[in-house]
Amino acid sequence: MQTVTLNNGIEMPILGYGVYQIPPDRTEQAVADALTAGYRLLDTAAAYGNEEAVGRAIENSGIPREDLFVTTKLWVQDAPAQDNTRRALETSLARLGLDHVDLYLMHQPYGDVYGQWRAMETANREGLAKAIGVANFYPDRLLDLILNNEIAPAVNQIETHPFFQRTADQALMREHGVQHQSWGGFAEGRNDLFTHPVLSEIGRAHDKSAAQVVLRWLVQRDIVTIPKSVSPDRMAQNFDVFDFVLTDQQMARIAGLETGTTLFFDHHDPEMVAWLSKRRLDN
Numbered sequence: 440m441q442t443v444t445l446n447n448g449i450e451m452p453i454l455g456y457g458v459y460q461i462p463p464d465r466t467e468q469a470v471a472d473a474l475t476a477g478y479r480l481l482d483t484a485a486a487y488g489n490e491e492a493v494g495r496a497i498e499n500s501g502i503p504r505e506d507l508f509v510t511t512k513l514w515v516q517d518a519p520a521q522d523n524t525r526r527a528l529e530t531s532l533a534r535l536g537l538d539h540v541d542l543y544l545m546h547q548p549y550g551d552v553y554g555q556w557r558a559m560e561t562a563n564r565e566g567l568a569k570a571i572g573v574a575n576f577y578p579d580r581l582l583d584l585i586l587n588n589e590i591a592p593a594v595n596q597i598e599t600h601p602f603f604q605r606t607a608d609q610a611l612m613r614e615h616g617v618q619h620q621s622w623g624g625f626a627e628g629r630n631d632l633f634t635h636p637v638l639s640e641i642g643r644a645h646d647k648s649a650a651q652v653v654l655r656w657l658v659q660r661d662i663v664t665i666p667k668s669v670s671p672d673r674m675a676q677n678f679d680v681f682d683f684v685l686t687d688q689q690m691a692r693i694a695g696l697e698t699g700t701t702l703f704f705d706h707h708d709p710e711m712v713a714w715l716s717k718r719r720l721d722n
């Protein structure tokens with residue numbers, strides 16, 4: 440497994456397994472299958488409602504804790520944000536059955552971001568979160584957080600796929616030592632990604648699928664990716680992307696698929712900001 444080195448020296452697998460939208464009653468088996476397939480980076484979140492199932496799969500796997508890289512995420516907290524962030528992290532750790540996570544991400548750039556971040560910095564110093572980062576931060580919000588706090592985010596997990604490639608975001612992250620991580624790498628199949636003629640043609644040249652081409656494209660851009668599947672066969676296929684290399688011409692063809700806009704939702708849309716900011720979890 441190829442790894443990336445975060446800004447605090449921690450090694451993170453470049454390819455992992457995400458559990459977004461997997462129902463809790465299917466998550467334990469899915470994670471067990473992913474671990475059997477070789478995945479060691481697991482990505483969940485309080486908002487996904489399946490941390491407990493992830494924790495059971497980890498406990499039953501027999502894999503040493505130090506061989507795993509576990510990520511979970513903080514949802515927007517009510518005031519006082521620092522106290523409630525600590526409570527939320529402790530709740531996630533209890534659900535996961537762990538004494539620490541390897542990466543704790545602020546899931547949305549809303550609410551008292553600075554209060555939440557200060558609590559995350561404390562958790563990082565205490566070893567409850569080996570690294571801390573953010574998700575869904577656009578460049579302006581990310582830079583503001585970096586410039587006005589002691590610890591810079593180690594990771595920014597953002598929508599990234601062939602139709603929304605985030606090259607400017609990645610350039611800023613590289614400049615400031617923040618690791619780019621993709622969510623939605625397959626764009627949930629939108630724009631016919633799995634049968635797209637460009638991706639499929641490139642795949643045939645390597646005896647790979649369009650999905651494998653996308654994952655390889657992300658890996659070659661040094662972007663951590665967390666594909667999701669509940670099919671063991673698809674999990675194995677997604678893991679099998681380290682035995683071929685896309686040419687510069689093929690990378691350029693994929694670059695030509697850029698649309699420059701989200702395929703899901705805009706974090707600058709006032710209605711979306713209001714909806715995400717008001718949503719609360721049952722903790």
